Amino acid sequence: MNETRRALITGITGQDGGHLTELLHEKGYEVFGLIRGQRNARKEALEAEFPYVNIIEADLTDQTSLIQAMLTSQPHEVYNLGAISHVGYSFRNPQLTADITAKGVLNLLEAVRVTGMADTARVYQASTSEMFGGLDYNRPGAGYNEESLFHPRSPYGVAKLYAHWIARNYRESYGMFVATGILFNHEGERRGLEFVTRKITNAVAAIHLGQQDHVTLGDLWPKRDWGYAGDYVRGMWQMLQHDQPDDFVLATGETHSIEEFLTLAFGQVGIDDWRPYVKQDPEFMRPAEVDILLGDPSKAERVLGWRREVDFPGLVKRMVDHDIALLSGRAQPRVAER
Numbered sequence: 001m002n003e004t005r006r007a008l009i010t011g012i013t014g015q016d017g018g019h020l021t022e023l024l025h026e027k028g029y030e031v032f033g034l035i036r037g038q039r040n041a042r043k044e045a046l047e048a049e050f051p052y053v054n055i056i057e058a059d060l061t062d063q064t065s066l067i068q069a070m071l072t073s074q075p076h077e078v079y080n081l082g083a084i085s086h087v088g089y090s091f092r093n094p095q096l097t098a099d100i101t102a103k104g105v106l107n108l109l110e111a112v113r114v115t116g117m118a119d120t121a122r123v124y125q126a127s128t129s130e131m132f133g134g135l136d137y138n139r140p141g142a143g144y145n146e147e148s149l150f151h152p153r154s155p156y157g158v159a160k161l162y163a164h165w166i167a168r169n170y171r172e173s174y175g176m177f178v179a180t181g182i183l184f185n186h187e188g189e190r191r192g193l194e195f196v197t198r199k200i201t202n203a204v205a206a207i208h209l210g211q212q213d214h215v216t217l218g219d220l221w222p223k224r225d226w227g228y229a230g231d232y233v234r235g236m237w238q239m240l241q242h243d244q245p246d247d248f249v250l251a252t253g254e255t256h257s258i259e260e261f262l263t264l265a266f267g268q269v270g271i272d273d274w275r276p277y278v279k280q281d282p283e284f285m286r287p288a289e290v291d292i293l294l295g296d297p298s299k300a301e302r303v304l305g306w307r308r309e310v311d312f313p314g315l316v317k318r319m320v321d322h323d324i325a326l327l328s329g330r331a332q333p334r335v336a337e338r
């Protein structure tokens with residue numbers, strides 16, 4: 001009989017960590033998850049939602065704890081999803097973002113290397129479309145692909161660019177299997193409330209149920225290539241099954257403004273004109289904005305056979321439906337929502 005496959009996930013309490021845990025468990029993996037900090041508030045929720053996960057206490061800024069995590073889990077696959085991942089937060093906490101989102105990746109790669117596990121453990125690094133920055137000169141008409149220029153516009157994007165290159169460097173320097181996924185925004189019912197899509201669908205549900213009368217947002221013109229997170233974690237897994245480590249863009253190939261998202265989300269509850277329900281406040285605007293993101297996923301489609309299954313209207317609908325169920329007490333919050 002084949003040995004059970006073991007996967008180690010950093011950032012297991014986040015949105016993608018939840019989707020990936022479900023996927024790997026369905027595929028028969030033994031799943032190990034890193035949890036950070038003393039009395040992490042999400043630990044209990046994680047145990048309740050995924051009782052089969054082996055929890056390891058470790059921190060991306062603590063090399064020794066990562067080495068210990070490698071020795072304990074002896075993983076075949078390592079998914080590095082742990083990061084300070086919110087652009088707005090990264091402007092307010094740039095050093096912490098660098099320590100975790102950038103240097104944390106180096107710590108993790110070193111843990112794989114010095115424990116001698118580089119021959120058996122394949123590593124996935126969560127890169128991001130925020131590395132592109134959305135500037136005109138930098139934007140090919142058909143969308144960003146793996147060859148496009150980087151020009152990050154936030155401490156988060158800059159930290160992720162270091163992470164991306166150190167991941168590639170370990171692949172080239174030590175022959176390690178390190179794949180990077182340059183993922184465009186991906187959303188869903190596990191998305192944290194600090195991201196604009198979930199903030200909107202949560203507010204739409206609350207307004208529909210009479211629990212709230214408006215939502216306060218920042219700029220509404222930026223455009224994003226928004227996909228469904230469940231589709232994207234399948235792509236991560238496919239990257240580690242491929243015969244060689246590589247870099248892949250995952251995106252939908254469509255871009256929509258926040259105004260379009262608002263129109264579809266409010267439309268779900270029968271509200272045609274969302275303007276009376278939306279206020280704006282500079283608090284939610286950024287020192288530097290990424291105007292438009294559009295990705296070209298053709299390499300992942302061609303090489304990995306990756307396909308997204310949920311389209312833009314389908315994404316908005318499932319998020320609004322979930323939030324109505326949640327706020328009317330018919331559903332439980334997931335780990336990442338707490």
Ligand code: GDP
Pocket residue numbers: 087088130185194195196197199216217218219220222223224258284285286289290
């Ligand atoms: P990002 O693309 O990784 O920064 O994902 P977000 O969901 O945080 O933001 C997407 C876009 O929505 C950005 O252009 C934000 O400036 C814009 N935005 C407008 N209002 C808000 C808001 O209230 N919260 C957040 N998070 N973003 C907002």
